[in-house]
Amino acid sequence: MLHGRFHELAPHLVPLDYTNQPDIRLPLALIVSMPELKENPFRNRIVEVFSEDGQGNLSFNDFVDMFSALCETAPRELKTIYAFKIYDFNVDNFLCKEDLEKTLNRLTKGELTPEEVNLVCSKAMEEADLDGDSKLSFSDFENMISKAPDFLR
Amino acid sequence: EKVGEEKPEVLSPEELEKLKEEVDERKKLISTLRGKPWPMRKKLESHEFVEKYEGALGKGKSRKLYAYKVMMLKKWMKFQRDFENFKTACVPWEMKIKEIESKYVSYLFLLYPCTVLLVLPGCLLFFNLAEKALMGRPYGSMPRKTVPRADEANAMDFAVLWDFGGYAQYSVLFYGYYNSQRAIGWLKFRMPLSYFLVGVGTVAYSYMVVIRTMARNANEDGGGDNNSFNFSWKMFTSWDYLIGNPETADNKFASITTSFKEAILEEQESRKDDNIHLTRFLRVLANFLVLCCLAGSGYLIYFVVRRSQKFALEGLESHSWWERNEVNMVMSLLGMFCPMLFDVISALENYHPRIALQWQLGRIFALFLGNLYTFIIALMDEINLKREEEEVLKLNMTIWEASLYNGTLGVNSTAPPITVHPADIPRGPCWETMVGQEFVRLIVSDTMTTYITLLIGDFLRAVLVRFLNYCWCWDLEAGFPSYSEFDVSGNVLGLIFNQGMIWMGAFYAPCLPALNVLRLHVSMYLQCWAVMCCNVPQERVFKASGSNNFYMAMLLVILFLSTLPAIYTIVTIPPSFDCGPFSGKSRMFDVIQETLESDFPAWFGKVFSYASNPGLVLPFLLLMVLAIYYLQSTSKSYKQANLELKKKLQTVSRTINKVLTLIQHLLYSLFMSSYLSSPLGGEHRAHQGKSNHQIPPSATSPPAPRGHRIPGPLPGNQWQPAPSVQRVPNSQRH
Numbered sequence: 001m002l003h004g005r006f007h008e009l010a011p012h013l014v015p016l017d018y019t020n021q022p023d024i025r026l027p028l029a030l031i032v033s034m035p036e037l038k039e040n041p042f043r044n045r046i047v048e049v050f051s052e053d054g055q056g057n058l059s060f061n062d063f064v065d066m067f068s069a070l071c072e073t074a075p076r077e078l079k080t081i082y083a084f085k086i087y088d089f090n091v092d093n094f095l096c097k098e099d100l101e102k103t104l105n106r107l108t109k110g111e112l113t114p115e116e117v118n119l120v121c122s123k124a125m126e127e128a129d130l131d132g133d134s135k136l137s138f139s140d141f142e143n144m145i146s147k148a149p150d151f152l153r
Numbered sequence: 154e155k156v157g158e159e160k161p162e163v164l165s166p167e168e169l170e171k172l173k174e175e176v177d178e179r180k181k182l183i184s185t186l187r188g189k190p191w192p193m194r195k196k197l198e199s200h201e202f203v204e205k206y207e208g209a210l211g212k213g214k215s216r217k218l219y220a221y222k223v224m225m226l227k228k229w230m231k232f233q234r235d236f237e238n239f240k241t242a243c244v245p246w247e248m249k250i251k252e253i254e255s256k257y258v259s260y261l262f263l264l265y266p267c268t269v270l271l272v273l274p275g276c277l278l279f280f281n282l283a284e285k286a287l288m289g290r291p292y293g294s295m296p297r298k299t300v301p302r303a304d305e306a307n308a309m310d311f312a313v314l315w316d317f318g319g320y321a322q323y324s325v326l327f328y329g330y331y332n333s334q335r336a337i338g339w340l341k342f343r344m345p346l347s348y349f350l351v352g353v354g355t356v357a358y359s360y361m362v363v364i365r366t367m368a369r370n371a372n373e374d375g376g377g378d379n380n381s382f383n384f385s386w387k388m389f390t391s392w393d394y395l396i397g398n399p400e401t402a403d404n405k406f407a408s409i410t411t412s413f414k415e416a417i418l419e420e421q422e423s424r425k426d427d428n429i430h431l432t433r434f435l436r437v438l439a440n441f442l443v444l445c446c447l448a449g450s451g452y453l454i455y456f457v458v459r460r461s462q463k464f465a466l467e468g469l470e471s472h473s474w475w476e477r478n479e480v481n482m483v484m485s486l487l488g489m490f491c492p493m494l495f496d497v498i499s500a501l502e503n504y505h506p507r508i509a510l511q512w513q514l515g516r517i518f519a520l521f522l523g524n525l526y527t528f529i530i531a532l533m534d535e536i537n538l539k540r541e542e543e544e545v546l547k548l549n550m551t552i553w554e555a556s557l558y559n560g561t562l563g564v565n566s567t568a569p570p571i572t573v574h575p576a577d578i579p580r581g582p583c584w585e586t587m588v589g590q591e592f593v594r595l596i597v598s599d600t601m602t603t604y605i606t607l608l609i610g611d612f613l614r615a616v617l618v619r620f621l622n623y624c625w626c627w628d629l630e631a632g633f634p635s636y637s638e639f640d641v642s643g644n645v646l647g648l649i650f651n652q653g654m655i656w657m658g659a660f661y662a663p664c665l666p667a668l669n670v671l672r673l674h675v676s677m678y679l680q681c682w683a684v685m686c687c688n689v690p691q692e693r694v695f696k697a698s699g700s701n702n703f704y705m706a707m708l709l710v711i712l713f714l715s716t717l718p719a720i721y722t723i724v725t726i727p728p729s730f731d732c733g734p735f736s737g738k739s740r741m742f743d744v745i746q747e748t749l750e751s752d753f754p755a756w757f758g759k760v761f762s763y764a765s766n767p768g769l770v771l772p773f774l775l776l777m778v779l780a781i782y783y784l785q786s787t788s789k790s791y792k793q794a795n796l797e798l799k800k801k802l803q804t805v806s807r808t809i810n811k812v813l814t815l816i817q818h819l820l821y822s823l824f825m826s827s828y829l830s831s832p833l834g835g836e837h838r839a840h841q842g843k844s845n846h847q848i849p850p851s852a853t854s855p856p857a858p859r860g861h862r863i864p865g866p867l868p869g870n871q872w873q874p875a876p877s878v879q880r881v882p883n884s885q886r887h
Contacts, residue, residue, distance in 0.1 A: 038399075039398070039399055039401075039402035040392070040394060041392065041406075042392070070394060083389065087389065100388065103388060103389070104388060104413075107388065107391065107392060107406070107409050107410075108406065108409060108410040108413060109406050109410075111406075111410045112410065112413060112414070116413070116414070116417055119417060119420070120384055120387075120388070120413060120416075120417065123383075123384040123420065124384040124385045124387075124388050127382050127383070127384055127385045128382060128385045130802070130803055130806050130807075131806045131807065131809075131810050132806075132807045132810055133810065141389075144382050144385050144386075144389075145389065145390070147382060148382065148386045148389075148390050
């Protein structure tokens with residue numbers, strides 16, 4: 001079924017027969033047009049995270065990877081790892097203040113004033129940063145998410 | 154870890170062993186593969202490795218067993234996968250629910266009552282059919298199963314059937330139909346015993362399911378504070394990845410923004426007292442008004458029930474439809490309008506929305522409970538009335554029997570029994586069937602009210618708003634009345650109360666759960682349709698509690714309160730003499746006594762009588778109470794300990810960081826001093842010696858120590874050299 005969806009996105013590019021394992025990659029623009037991702041504010045980041053080159057070009061294997069991680073039955077630890085990568089905009093393995101600000105702006109579509117954005121980001125940093133380096137490492141993030149009551153997706 | 158070389162055809166035993174170990178390790182890895190964030194390519198490689206070398210290990214005659222084992226394992230795993238798929242496909246309405254979830258906040262909770270409900274009718278239907286199948290007597294063979302002669306004329310009228318009289322009254326639907334014969338048919342099926350046990354068993358099972366779900370929810374909740382990561386959670390977990398509809402997405406964005414603004418306001422609004430006395434006074438006033446409402450509705454129901462009893466005595470035909478169904482209509486209407494009233498009153502109170510919602514739900518809860526219990530008390534009066542009737546009838550029976558023989562017999566002589574058609578035998582008023590009937594009627598009217606409210610309140614309203622909007626002065630869609638919102642909490646509450654009523658009535662109307670399943674099916678489709686076409690999502694999307702435990706707790710309380718009346722009637726009121734599986738006994742639970750005496754060996758009865766001795770039972774109950782108290786206090790102390798540990802963790806990690814930074818400074822200065830003092834660096838850096846002291850201490854501590862803590866290999870995770878160390882050569886180059 002997933003293969004059908006993949007094929008639908010670019011019928012002229014994706015062959016129906018995958019036994020030869022052809023190396024076809026679909027560009028980011030095509031993937032984010034899928035209805036499941038269209039409304040998601042982080043759709044670009046999601047596709048970038050699952051692509052091998054980091055630019056958003058997905059092969060079929062990456063495609064399957066992505067949807068299996070987004071699925072409801074995926075284990076919580078897996079989701080935490082991928083969530084961290086998605087929110088890490090500058091790909092330095094830390095969530096620094098700029099990453100938080102970008103996340104917040106995507107979530108609120110720019111409706112908050114800069115002071116409000118600053119306040120929220122500093123509060124969030126203060127809450128979750130355990131080691132006091134004003135960045136969130138993966139362990140800080142994991143510690144915070146594991147306590148969240150409704151980390152459903 | 155990829156094995157690159159080609160394996161030779163024949164392997165020495167040690168190599169074989171090593172290969173086997175590696176394959177086993179890989180297999181273990183594969184079983185945890187789901188939880189690892191490796192790209193698909195790597196996962197497939199592990200798979201391929203295992204497959205390739207498993208074949209090799211299978212060769213040789215001593216390995217045949219191993220190959221067979223491997224094949225069976227594979228087949229078993231495939232079977233498990235297929236079964237999982239089958240189970241997911243079996244969850245009813247999975248696709249519909251996903252569709253709705255993409256438009257609304259999670260509706261999944263409603264599946265729980267559905268699963269519970271599906272089990273109940275299963276049990277009850279089972280022994281129903283047992284009665285029929287195991288040579289139970291069919292309709293018309295016994296007085297309790299036949300419509301009395303006087304009523305035969307209109308037993309098939311729709312009006313009578315709708316009221317659950319006539320043929321419906323003497324059907325499997327109600328308690329009165331069942332035979333009290335101890336053992337039926339060649340299987341010696343113990344009918345009364347099974348009726349009793351199934352009734353008690355379903356209640357016990359319901360308790361277990363509810364409590365197990367609560368425990369599971371509580372575990373997922375995690376211990377401790379719910380407010381410590383407010384802003385972080387809002388930021389990272391508020392987006393719902395299931396949303397696929399642009400309208401919903403817009404709403405979600407708006408609600409996220411609102412929730413952030415709310416949180417910001419609360420944060421900025423430090424200890425602002427803001428006239429706390431006025432607030433307190435208003436809140437007290439609001440509660441007082443609510444109490445008045447509740448008392449008023451209780452009295453109204455009592456009054457109406459009394460009136461309906463008067464009508465019943467006068468004969469139902471002489472009254473209009475409204476007067477006949479007054480009780481049910483009044484209860485349903487109260488259930489519709491009082492919550493709106495509570496909503497208006499709560500505007501006085503000025504609470505945080507989540508707390509206001511909890512108060513609102515609590516008040517609606519109290520309203521329903523009050524109504525239901527008033528109803529039951531009125532029912533008790535009717536039961537007593539019926540029992541008095543029964544006494545009178547018993548006296549009349551002897552007279553009637555004597556009249557049959559036309560006085561030709563003496564008191565002690567025997568005579569051939571005169572066959573009388575079952576329809577002609579005078580029937581006692583069966584209070585249990587009456588109770589069952591009342592509950593069934595209540596549920597039917599409740600259902601009708603819900604459907605009509607849905608059609609009028611949602612559908613008609615949507616139609617009006619849509620079409621009148623063209624020729625109306627103000628914007629109907631944005632202002633009043635606009636489309637109705639889908640009220641998740643209200644609907645869940647309705648479901649919970651429906652379930653409570655089922656629990657109450659199930660003992661006296663065994664087919665009630667089955668009817669309810671039917672009703673739920675219809676409701677589900679109706680609601681799905683209404684939700685997709687006439688409703689808009691709620692503007693402020695928040696839940697009544699962090700987990701679903703709030704609703705589960707309510708369900709538990711309702712379960713307890715609704716089984717209470719049934720248990721009371723079982724234990725105190727003697728059953729009717731001529732209807733139902735317990736007819737003729739002095740108390741319903743005597744059936745257990747009987748079974749113990751006749752079906753079990755003698756020593757069992759003795760053991761049981763010792764075990765049920767109050768001298769043993771009371772200390773046992775006391776012990777349980779003490780155990781509960783002990784467990785609660787230990788859990789409280791664990792929570793305390795948890796909080797302390799968390800705080801300690803924070804301080805310790807901050808301390809460690811400071812120490813590490815200090816050590817780094819130390820090492821750096823040592824390094825610099827050794828570098829300077831060495832002949833290589835000495836002259837070259839001589840004129841730059843001053844700048845050494847001006848190098849600023851690193852503002853950020855090195856990430857190196859924390860690199861170890863990231864679990865699992867994150868692809869691309871290279872150890873990053875500390876920026877401070879990197880800065881040193883840079884500044885040196887100037």
